[in-house]
Amino acid sequence: MTDNLNVYQRINNVMRQVKYVQKDRSVSGAGQNYKAVTHDQVVSVARQALVDNGVMIFPNQTHGEFLVMRDINATPQPVKMGLYTGTYEINFVNIDDGNDKITVTVQAHANDNGDKAPGKALTYATKSAILKVLSLETGEDDESREEVKEKTKTISQEQIAQLSEYCFANDENGNPQWTQVGQKMCQAYRIQSLDQLLASNFDQALERCEKAAKR
Numbered sequence: 001m002t003d004n005l006n007v008y009q010r011i012n013n014v015m016r017q018v019k020y021v022q023k024d025r026s027v028s029g030a031g032q033n034y035k036a037v038t039h040d041q042v043v044s045v046a047r048q049a050l051v052d053n054g055v056m057i058f059p060n061q062t063h064g065e066f067l068v069m070r071d072i073n074a075t076p077q078p079v080k081m082g083l084y085t086g087t088y089e090i091n092f093v094n095i096d097d098g099n100d101k102i103t104v105t106v107q108a109h110a111n112d113n114g115d116k117a118p119g120k121a122l123t124y125a126t127k128s129a130i131l132k133v134l135s136l137e138t139g140e141d142d143e144s145r146e147e148v149k150e151k152t153k154t155i156s157q158e159q160i161a162q163l164s165e166y167c168f169a170n171d172e173n174g175n176p177q178w179t180q181v182g183q184k185m186c187q188a189y190r191i192q193s194l195d196q197l198l199a200s201n202f203d204q205a206l207e208r209c210e211k212a213a214k215r
Helices: 007-017 039-052 117-133 145-152 157-167 180-189 199-214
Strands: 020-022 025-029 032-036 055-068 082-094 097-112 137-139 168-170 176-178
Touching: 007 039, 007 055, 007 082, 007 097, 020 039, 039 055, 039 117, 055 117, 082 117, 097 117, 157 168, 157 180, 157 199, 176 180, 180 199
Parallel strands: 020 137
Antiparallel strands: 025 032, 055 082, 082 097, 168 176
């Protein structure tokens, strides 16, 4: 239920659900070559989480003008593209209380050789606000860097202590030494110390140690 949550709490819930958006457009030409994320891609990723948490987005334009007007008859050089600038307030609103909202002011520019520059600027401003408010990570791979980090995360100190009960035993001088169980576990996971064990392997490693200790 979201009825009693304010807009900040709702946005936080959206951020828990949506963390990453993949760049889906290749931009090239005029010496440029890079990947970008489109407005439609951002909306497709974030929309359902916004709906589920009762957050509505609407833009309000506060200023707009053509900085450069398209003029194909200009001399000595025709002006093929018009350059438009707009200032927008992008509102993230609690649907249960219209006065409870976050407003982000964004200035956007857009080129076009027809009449689409104002719409392009609005689209860019809305996309940028969603990315920034939700702190969305963008990347070129299917997996986000956070997902990669999760896969390479190592075990905690508490988990190291649990495994140490099976992996170490004190010698006659009270110094900890690797047990056969510990040595075999390190060989199995190709590690040299417990702090190198991946968190994703912890449960399996602990079960392996428990079984070996009972033999």
